[in-house]
Amino acid sequence: MFRRIWFICGLIYTASSSYAAIDIVFDYTYDTVNWFGNEQRYILDQAAYAFESRLGGESFASANPADYAGVTSNYYLYASNPTDGSSLSIQLGSTTAEGNLVGAADTVTIFMGVGAASGSTNAWASGQFLSTHGVDNTSSSDKFKEYLDNVRDSNTNYDTIGGTISVNSSRAWYFDTDLTDYDYSTGKMDFYSTMVHEIGHLMGFRKGGISGDAGTDAWVQNFNTGNNTWTGAQGMAAYGGNPIPMDSGGSHFDYNDFNQSHTSCNCHPSMDPYSSVNQRSPWTETDFAVLKDIGYIVSASPSGPGSNNANTFTDTSLQARGTSPLPVREDYATWIAANPDSGSGGFVTTGSAAPEPAYIFTLMGGLLAFLGGRKNLGKIKTLLRIA
Numbered sequence: 001m002f003r004r005i006w007f008i009c010g011l012i013y014t015a016s017s018s019y020a021a022i023d024i025v026f027d028y029t030y031d032t033v034n035w036f037g038n039e040q041r042y043i044l045d046q047a048a049y050a051f052e053s054r055l056g057g058e059s060f061a062s063a064n065p066a067d068y069a070g071v072t073s074n075y076y077l078y079a080s081n082p083t084d085g086s087s088l089s090i091q092l093g094s095t096t097a098e099g100n101l102v103g104a105a106d107t108v109t110i111f112m113g114v115g116a117a118s119g120s121t122n123a124w125a126s127g128q129f130l131s132t133h134g135v136d137n138t139s140s141s142d143k144f145k146e147y148l149d150n151v152r153d154s155n156t157n158y159d160t161i162g163g164t165i166s167v168n169s170s171r172a173w174y175f176d177t178d179l180t181d182y183d184y185s186t187g188k189m190d191f192y193s194t195m196v197h198e199i200g201h202l203m204g205f206r207k208g209g210i211s212g213d214a215g216t217d218a219w220v221q222n223f224n225t226g227n228n229t230w231t232g233a234q235g236m237a238a239y240g241g242n243p244i245p246m247d248s249g250g251s252h253f254d255y256n257d258f259n260q261s262h263t264s265c266n267c268h269p270s271m272d273p274y275s276s277v278n279q280r281s282p283w284t285e286t287d288f289a290v291l292k293d294i295g296y297i298v299s300a301s302p303s304g305p306g307s308n309n310a311n312t313f314t315d316t317s318l319q320a321r322g323t324s325p326l327p328v329r330e331d332y333a334t335w336i337a338a339n340p341d342s343g344s345g346g347f348v349t350t351g352s353a354a355p356e357p358a359y360i361f362t363l364m365g366g367l368l369a370f371l372g373g374r375k376n377l378g379k380i381k382t383l384l385r386i387a
């Protein structure tokens with residue numbers, strides 16, 4: 001009996017000891033059709049590692065109201081249900097059907113699903129934890145409200161809690177679990193690249209989505225609404241000292257005006273609003289620069305247990321997009337050995353509807369698949385103007 005208890009404790013210790021300061025956890029509670037199998041979950045975990053491996057110096061305090069004094073009301077993660085698109089209010093401090101505490105310290109919780117994203121949308125992400133921004137320096141007897149307003153979403157810092165990602169299940173996705181290589185001839189959309197992009201939105205790469213709300217406090221501080229450019233110091237430094245052109249929605253770099261030669265890595269960013277088949281776009285230094293501007297502590301290079309931390313992925317696709325690190329925490333066989341059961345999912349009731357529409361950010365694609373090939377780049381840009 002004694003030995004058994006220690007065995008269990010050992011397992012718990014192993015599961016909770018984190019190689020990085022920030023742990024991005026995927027929760028499949030809303031995946032009612034069990035679309036996410038081992039390949040999808042493995043690739044998601046590696047996409048998360050692109051962030052985790054650079055956030056070893058970052059930490060988030062608890063976003064569980066139970067850990068604070070004077071709390072007088074409930075607080076929620078507002079998002080859209082990734083399966084049916086309905087409004088979700090996921091209570092901070094609640095535990096999901098899969099056992100994940102929403103708002104745990106040093107943790108980002110992302111709820112996955114398919115069904116709501118459709119048509120030309122590859123995938124979308126949604127999620128926010130304050131219904132309004134611009135309320136820094138709130139002094140309140142509710143210390144959790146004070147924490148959210150003044151620390152978690154301040155003028156100099158944004159620390160995500162998580163959100164939802166809906167994947168368009170009708171898309172022909174590239175699911176190869178060898179992330180050190182890429183086959184540019186399949187005519188499929190890269191699942192890894194798309195997931196990195198959507199996680200990026202949830203980390204905080206987004207403007208406001210609610211009418212009249214310019215965005216999170218830190219975003220507003222670095223965004224020039226006069227000419228739609230990113231003027232944060234880190235972003236500009238990564239872009240040759242220039243403001244970075246943003247698209248009209250403000251949550252992506254501008255597809256047409258972004259000049260790749262301005263980047264020190266000569267790499268095409270993940271955060272432009274379009275993607276095409278036969279293309280892989282890892283998370284780049286330019287993308288990280290924006291996260292640094294909104295307060296994330298990002299290390300200079302990947303660190304952690306990954307055997308492929310130094311892997312540099314050379315993207316020779318559609319636009320000769322340059323080179324970027326693509327750290328891989330573990331290969332698929334190692335991951336399978338550690339995750340023998342992908343789980344069955346299930347639906348959880350999450351309470352009342354969100355009081356406001358949640359932010360939704362999309363990554364479009366697929367319609368331009370027939371135009372694959374670098375010589376058609378000009379034509380694609382013309383079409384994208386119309387799209």
Ligand SMILES: [Zn+2]
Nearest residue numbers: 273361362363
């Ligand atoms: Zn996007």
